[in-house]
Amino acid sequence: MSRGTQERVRSNASKTMGIKLxxxxxxxxxxxxxxxxxxxxxxxxxxxxxxxxxxxxxxxxxxxxxxxxxxxxxxxxxxxxxxxxxxxxxxxxxxxxxxxxxxxxxxxxxxxxxxxxxxxxxxxxxxxxxxxxxxxxxxxxxxxxxxxxxxxxxxxxxxECIRDVQCSPHQYFILAATLDNGHIQFWDYRVPDKVLLDFPGHNGPAFNLDWHPEESKWIATCGRDKIIKIWRWEGHGNVLEPEYTIYAIASVNHIKWRPEKKYHIASCSGVVDHTICVWDVRRSYMPFAVFEEHKDIVTGIAWRQDPHVFLSGSKDSMLFQHKFKDAKRPAESANPVGVSMSIYDDVCHAFNKSSARTSMQSQQNYASTNFPMRFRRTPEVSEQYERYESSLLVHEQKEVKFSESFIKSAKRYILTGKPFPELCEHNAQVAMDLGRHQIAQTWRMLRLFYCTDTASATPPVYTNKGIPPTEANDSDKDISAPQFALNHLPSHHDFLNPTASSAIDSTGVTDDNESIVSDSEHDHPSYGAPMRGKRRHRSHDGAVDFYFPLGEGEEEEEEEEEEEGGVFGRYGDEMQEWNDYAGLPTEAFGQRHEIQDRPPSPDRLQDRIRPESPVVPLLDLEPTAMTMNSQLFPSARSLNQTPSKQLPELQLSIKFTPIVVNMLSDYAEQGDVQMAVSAFIVLDSKIRNEISSEIQEQWFMSYIDLLSRFKLWCVSNQVIKLSKHPAIEILNQQSTTIYTKCNRCNQTLEKLSWVCCQKNRQSFTNPCSICHLPVKGLYAWCQGCSHGGHLEHIREWLKTNQYCPTGCGHQCEYT
Amino acid sequence: MFKAKSISAEHKDLIHDVAFDFYGQRMATCSSDQSVKVWDLGEDGEWHCTASWKTHSGSVWRVTWAHPEFGQVLASCSFDRTAVVWEEMVGDSKPNERGKHHWAQRAMLVDSRTSVSDVKFAPHHLGLQLATCSADGIVRIYEAPEVTNLATMNLQTELQTKLSCSCLSWNPSRVHPPMIAIGSDSSDPSGGGKVQIYEYKENERKWQKIDTLNVITEAVHDLAFSPNLGRSYHMLAVATKDVRIMTLKPMRRDQFVGSTRIEIRQAAQLVDFKQSQVWRVSWNVTGTILAASSDDGFVRLFKANYLDNWKCIQELKGSDGGPSPALVPSMTGGMHSRQDYPTHRGRNTSSSANQQQQQNGASATREQSNAPQGGRSRYPFMTL
The missing domain is CATH 2.130.10.10 (YVTN repeat-like/Quinoprotein amine dehydrogenase)
Incomplete structure (x- = not known):
């Protein structure tokens, strides 16, 4: 005991040092x-x-x-x-x-x-x-x-080559050896012809062993399998199971128990790793201390009869004496907690079980040490081992969900297809319903600034039942963007009289527009075309023809339209047109989709961003827009005829424009890019030239990213379409083709998806694999073997079977 | 209000990192027990472990998801000096293991000579790029020349930071040049600032250090850029003994003078952590709420009020079961949101009110709906 104390004193005086040999x-x-x-x-x-x-x-x-x-x-x-x-x-x-x-x-x-x-x-x-x-x-x-x-x-x-042999310090006659084939042997040295116990301890060579200096039954072995195993051998001849297992990062060449610390063992590696690790055998994966002085692999470890000092030799010719206090403690730099927030504001939290348990009572202890994680060096504490384990909690956000209001807003906002004041009013009401009062007020203010309609300038009286419940929204959402369905919502006039006239009104409007719709249908392809693309094949012989030819010569027309028609009119038409198609389509093949190859070419940019002051476009666009409005909505007609009435209003809006721009930027700065983009789309030409193209792009991209995180693909597509920003618009024109092939001859189908033109000239192909009839409607198609058929049939089949119904041997998966 | 749900993780040692995926419906955990587990949110609203496999031969420090456009891809980094890219294989699950997913090892990045402390995928508009940083202070940026071939990741750049690195974060903004922040856990205060900012210079085609945050001299354990979402500036949360929120405002091109191109300001220093260390920070999807977890087992949520004062709005206690005490009733901004309209104030100090409503205080919302609608007469606009 007294010698131990002397050792301690001496070792405290010594230090980490090395000498080059x-x-x-x-x-x-x-x-x-x-x-x-x-x-x-x-x-x-x-x-x-x-x-x-x-x-x-x-x-x-x-x-x-x-x-x-x-x-x-x-x-x-x-x-x-x-x-x-x-x-x-x-x-x-x-x-x-x-x-x-x-x-x-x-x-x-x-x-x-x-x-x-x-x-x-x-x-x-x-x-x-x-x-x-x-x-x-x-x-x-x-x-x-x-x-x-x-x-x-x-x-x-x-x-097999013998790697190590050592006599037990406690059992006089016992000898242990490790072999190159991973076996561990125990011998009685008096009996050279009979091994006491021979069992495979490691995969690959077992390089080293060490008897525990105090625990007479314990022996540690290590090997190329990167594992240190602690065995308890009672002297019998049965195969052992390891008491403890330590997983090192590389093959372990040497191990040495730390004196006076029952559970500590030092190890060094034979390849890659040049460090010496000291492990607590109860913690399998994390070394207790690491010594990094050597530059090459370490070949020898020797403790100086003192748990705090040891020597090591290495292939780098260095002989080092290591002090324990100079060690790195990986457990201290390893973080004990993890946290992540999902897009639904759920918080996932992983934390050390023991730290959470003790955090309260040991608060004052923490004050004295920076690292509550670390092992205390006093032997009393290191004897009380705490398991290192984490709890995993998911805190689910239950009450105020950003995601909820975001998704609802995204789905319910109407961005186009109605006169400006109605859009604002509707969106304000949506915001109101979701309890977002500030947003609602912003929408109403936008309407006040830019609306020339004096009737709507006086705020309508709101009742809480202003918006009918949106079942249409829910039932329709798998086939169409919910905005479309919401066209049936009452216009702002109806808020005064919420129950009566909504249905009549909206159908009336549709009728009014019939002529315009049919005109414009030829001029520019329809908004609802992708949807109709889907419907079309439902009605037509199972055709799945997603090949959209590029529109030629349409660009000019569209330009013209923009100049003369103004924006409301145009999209208004399209919305109405879509409404017409909401029932059964009248023809099998719809208009071609409005697809243009839109490279962000500079000349096109110039077309859009006018060099003049922002006042000019406002002045020359507004009247046409208003005329359009007045055609669409007779109620507004009388108010907007004369330019003299418009002028002060316009000036007002011009005056407000910088503020509105500021406000939108502000929403964006605050992280509400949804408001910024929605208002921007609704305001459209009133503000487009006031905001730099880069910022527009940034907003749109951010919003689209956000929408796609919530899987709001339809809304996202609508926003892309309405962005009128060349860099954004190209987004929905990438990879729009689906290639199909004949499931008999494996040739690609070029023109039509149900007729194979290659070998058997013009023969019908790709029927339903189950009922062998042509598929009308949704076709479930295995991308692996190109077989498939009616969605329902395939679904049924794959519920009970793993393999393709045709017997082609492919393991299809229904997702 | 949060409802805590305990998951039996069954990792055999500490969990070092958790990560939600892009859609918030999968979760990955990694642990010192050398394994990574993937959890899927089932139809029943519970999290189910769908994969668990040994990834490394050392503690796994971090796990991170790639953007789903590259497939279901994870990267992990470890004490064993490697970082590995994993890809989920669909379709070849054995019949008796339905529901268990197989993750195949793709690229293995073995350039580091020391423990790899962090790995992060670049924002997806930069393609399939991956940055790692290691304890010897080297940051490596890898790129997959073909996004379909994850097995090949070429080392593009090695940056010597000269400080032991603990964490890194990509700036998610797509309109600004690629930017990385790197934190060091070196505890030596004389080493200067512990957070370095690197930016990719397009014309020189290389990464350059553009700034060091000299205000932060303590060991940095984690840092995270907030989602950008159309902001004109970037926010960087830095976890040390406390949490700092830094704003990085890129200067406009015409104001470009000398070498400083970003203006860095400390927006907040959050010191609610008593004596514990903060180890991880995470932003919500809009970058308006910051979650910080410290080793006392708490997660604290922070949010800025209308004056840009960051306040702790909630403390989530990490205990098994038991309700989480809502510490601060999160009303700091609620009162003001009714009174002040954003544009009335300066750019940075305004209009968090709407967000207070959106995300934060349920009580704020309730209170406001009781407020008289006549409030509209107080529009500051009317006075213009």
Whole structure:
């Protein structure tokens, strides 16, 4: 005990230090009181005094004529005799050295019994004359230093190379060995012809073993399988199960128990990893301390009879003494918690179970240490081991969900297809319903600024039942964007009289527009075309023809339309047109989709962004828009006829425009890009030129990204379409083609999806694989084997079967 | 109000990172037990572990999802000095293992000589790029030349930060040049600022350090750029002993003078953590709420009020079961949202009111719906 205290004092004075030797070190060993160290390698064999400030060379044992006997693979200092050292050489020689020899060569005995490299020499801990060795030739030998002869050979017949052999410090007759095939053997050294226990402990070579210095039953082994295993051997002959397992990051070459710390063991690796790790065996994955001084693989570890100081030798020729306080503690830099927020504002939280439990009562403890995670160094604490385990919690946001109001707003906002004041009013009401009062007010203010309709300038009286419930929204959402369905919502006039006139009104409007609709239908392809594309094949012989030819010559027309028609009119038409198609389509093939190849070419940009001041477009666009309005909505007609009435209103809106721009930017800055983009789309030409194209792009892209995170593809597509920004519009014109192939001849179908033109000229192909009839409506198509059929049939089939109904052997998956 | 739901993770050591995917319906966890688990939100609203596999031969520090346009792809990084890209394989699940998903190893990035402390995919508009940083201070940026071939990731750049790196974050903005922030957990305060900002210079085709945040000298454990969403500036949350929120405002081109191109300001320093360290920060989807978790087992949520004052709005206690106490009744902004209209104030200090309504105080919303509608007469606009 008193010696222990002295050791502590001495070690506290010592420090981390190193010395460079002439060559790579293969092994090190300490003398009995741990004041001297011998380092041995192929080119080096020296003894050093360990002093406070550094190593002092005591003797170089490489003297005289060099031969392979000096090329040491292992070295062992005798545990009680300070003058006796044994080495194992690469040529198979086991050599003893007598340091008391007066001059020159200290070599004492050379045993040449091994035929191959000797991996390990070790003394018996109690009997001074017993020296054991293990070699590549597959045998262990016992040398008696009294007679200087090899007395016994163990395991002579086996071919596997012996990596390590050590006597138990607690059981007098017991010897353990590890082999290249991963086996671990226990021997009684008196019985050379019978192994007590031989069992496979590792995958691949087992490199090293170490008996626990205090726990007599414990033995640790390590190997190339990157695992350190702690076994408890009771002396029986049954195969063992490891008590503890440690997973290192690389193959483990050496292990050494830490003195006085029951659960600690040091390890070093044979490849890649140049660090020395000290593990707590109860924590399998995280080293307790890491020493990073070496630049090459570490080959030897020796504790200085003190848990805080040890020496190590490495292939980088360095001999180091390590102080425990200079170690890195990976557990401290490893974070004990994880947190992530989902788009639905749910918070996932992982945290250390024990820290959460103790956090409250040990608050004051934390005040004194920066790192509550760390092991305390006092042995009392390290004995009380806490399991390192995390709890995982998902905190679900239950009340105020951003996502909810975002999704509802996105679905219910109407961005186009109605006169401006109605859009504003509707959107305001949507915001109101969702409890977003500020947004609602913003919408109403926008209407006030820009609306020339004096009737609507006076705020209508709102009732809470202003908006009818939107069942249409829900039932329709899988086939169409809900905005379309919401066209049936009452216009702002109806808010005064919410129950009566909505249906009549909206149908009336449709009728009014009939002529315009049919005109415009030819001029520019319809908004609802993609939807009709889907409907079309439902009605027509299972055709799945998604090939949209590019529109030619339509661009000019569209330009013209924009100039003269204004924006409301145009999209208004299209909306109405869509309404017409909401029932059964009247023709099998609809208009071609408005697809233009829109490269963001500079000339097109110039078309859009006018060089003049923003006032001009407002002045020349507004009247046409108003005329359009007045045609569409007779109620507004009388109010907007004369320019004299418009002028002050226009000036008002011009005056407000910078403020509105500011306000939209502000919404964007605050993270509400939805408001910014929605208002921008609704305001459209009133404000388009006031906001730089880059900012528009940024807003649109952000909003589209956000929509796609919530899987609001229809809304997203509508926004893309309404963006009128060349960089955004190209988004929905990428990869719009679906290629199909004949499921009989594997040829691609070029013109029509149900007729194979290749081999069997014009033959019908791709019927339903189950009922063999042509498919009208949705066709479920396996992308792997190109078989398929009626959605329902395929769904039914794959509920109970894994393989394709045609028997082609493909394992189809219905998702 | 949050409802806590405990999941039995069954990791054998500490969980170091959790990550939701793009759609918020999958979750990945990684742990020191060398494994990664993937959790899917089932129809029943519960999280089910659909995959669990050994990823590394060391502690797995981080796990991160790629944008779904590249497929179901994860990357993990580890103490064993590697980072690995994983891809979920569909279709070849064995019949008896239906519901268990197979994740196949794709690229293995073995350039680091020390523990890889963080791995992050670039924002998807930059293609399939991946940045890693390691304890020896090297940041590596990899790129897949073909997005369909995840097995090949070419090392594009190596940046020497000269400080042991612990975390990195990509700036998600698509209109600004690519930018990365790198944090160091070196605890030596003399080493200067612990957060470095790198930007990709298009004309020189290389990454350049453009700034070091000298105000932060403590060890940095995590940092995160907020989602951009059309803001003209970037927000960066930095987790140290406390949490700092930095704003990075890119200067307009015409104001470009010398080498400083971004104006960096500390918007907030959040110090509600008592004596514990903050280890992870995470933004919500709009970048308006910040979650910070510290080693006392709490998650604290922060939000800015209309004056841009960041306040703790909720503390979530990480205990198994038991309700989470709503610490601060989150009313700081609620009162003002009724009184002040945004544009009346300066650009940065205005109009968080709508968001207060959207996301935050349920009580705020309730209170406002009781407010008289006549409030509209107080529009500041009318006075113009």
């Amino acid at each position: 002439d060559g790579g070190i293969n092994a090190i060993s300490l003398n009995k009181d741990a004041t001297q160290v011998v380092a041995a390698g192929r080119q080096v064999f020296k003894i050093f005094h360990i002093e406070e400030m550094g190593f002092r060379e005591r003797i170089d044992l490489r003297v005289g004529r060099m031969n392979l006997n000096y090329s040491c693979n292992d070295v062992a200092w005798h545990p009680s005799k300070d003058e006796l050292i044994a080495t194992g050489a690469t040529n198979g020689a086991v050599i003893t050295w007598d340091l008391n020899k007066p001059q020159g060569n200290k070599m004492d005995q050379v045993f040449s019994d091994h035929k191959r490299t000797v991996h390990k020499v070790s003394f018996h801990p109690k009997e001074w004359y017993m020296l054991f060795s293990g070699s590549n030739d597959g045998s262990m030998k016992f040398f008696d230093l009294r007679s200087n002869k090899c007395e016994t050979t163990y395991g002579n017949g086996q071919s």
